[in-house]
């Protein structure tokens with residue numbers, strides 16, 4: 221099988237030598253992939269100098285290649301600048317499925333598997349409640365930063381037992397520094413951001429001849445010191461009277477058992493932080509947008525919430541009694557996936573995809589496949605419910621239970637249980653506390669919002685900002701919501 225000649229699928233023609241390099245847009249690649257899918261079918265090839273990229277744009281092709289052949293397709297392309305130089309090969313999201321990756325995934329699994337995430341339920345409930353209190357006290361605030369503060373605060377508490385960001389301005393400073401580091405990584409991961417990706421030999425140029433290398437190496441030194449310091453502080457949080465046993469404390473106790481070094485554990489924690497923040501905030505923002513566009517969905521969800529909760533705040537233990545709210549979470553992840561693709565490097569030659577080919581599972585295209593979903597652009601949670609509307613169902617055989625938004629195969633998101641709980645709580649809380657309605661202009665008319673405009677940050681993508689009003693549903697909401705401090 222391995223020796224059979226490769227037969228790559230066809231794709232857009234491109235130019236000699238440069239291939240499709242000039243066709244790849246700097247922003248909105250997922251929409252371009254979806255456009256190519258309509259012309260070239262659901263599996264097609266893109267070419268760049270020295271590199272072939274196969275795009276899997278349907279649930280079946282992604283399941284066949286990335287789920288069923290998960291071992292050979294769990295590699296990563298070489299991100300020379302972002303991963304090797306700027307991160308010293310320490311971000312587990314950026315490295316191939318090597319020994320380090322396996323060890324690090326083990327400690328993540330210990331802290332974030334389906335049962336382990338129960339330990340974070342209380343802090344997730346508290347942060348979701350604080351989100352609502354903040355919106356109550358700051359009507360008209362810019363929504364996305366508040367959602368990011370909520371997801372950052374929750375994961376910081378889970379990892380480092382740090383104080384809530386709604387309470388601690390000092391925490392905001394730390395987060396700001398991390399955000400700058402994440403920005404630099406995101407920029408470096410953009411296609412063609414650095415020539416060294418196309419001409420890997422440049423990696424071996426001396427520092428004085430290669431300013432990109434000097435910058436990257438200095439960045440690594442500084443970031444590494446910062447992350448290790450953060451990790452050490454997190455380890456001490458318990459001794460200093462921290463309330464819960466955060467992931468860092470737990471992993472410090474168990475990491476030796478899995479052969480994980482303190483430096484690796486520090487980078488694992490930071491990678492989790494980076495992976496958890498924008499993604500979750502983007503989904504809740506998309507949910508708010510859906511509630512403005514689909515008021516009938518909001519009404520139906522509230523009927524379920526009122527029947528289950530009455531005037532009590534939602535908790536994670538209410539999840540099982542709220543199939544419709546759960547279906548809203550799943551539909552939001554389908555409708556506006558915050559990561560529009562997962563990129564794998566095929567490490568083993570099948571007769572159609574040769575070793576070294578980059579494979580992109582195009583999450584957006586899979587989730588917007590008209591053959592599968594009929595009306596993919598419509599937000600319709602019912603597609604995730606069985607006809608009795610009380611139990612979940614899959615919309616198609618290849619749509620695995622974990623939601624395509626969480627990726628495929630061995631690289632499936634290890635934080636999905638934490639994320640699903642957080643999304644459920646934030647969404648249930650917002651629906652329980654508020655009517656989410658259009659903001660009005662000076663003449664009392666609804667302000668229109670851009671439905672298909674995005675803030676594309678390279679790796680993550682979220683809806684463009686839109687104004688939105690949160691109208692309290694209960695006159696005494698302020699008394700019922702948990703306090704901020």
Ligand code: HEM
Nearest residue numbers: 312313495496499500559562563625626627631633635639
């Ligand atoms: C709605 C929220 C989230 C979504 C949609 C999401 C989605 C994804 C996707 C699609 C991948 C795979 C990317 C690829 O194959 O290239 C991934 C990887 C990852 N996610 Fe998430 N994620 C979310 C939240 C989280 C949270 C809360 C955590 C941690 C608690 C987390 C931790 C990670 C890590 C560490 C990886 C890298 C795994 C690896 O490369 O082996 N994510 N995520």
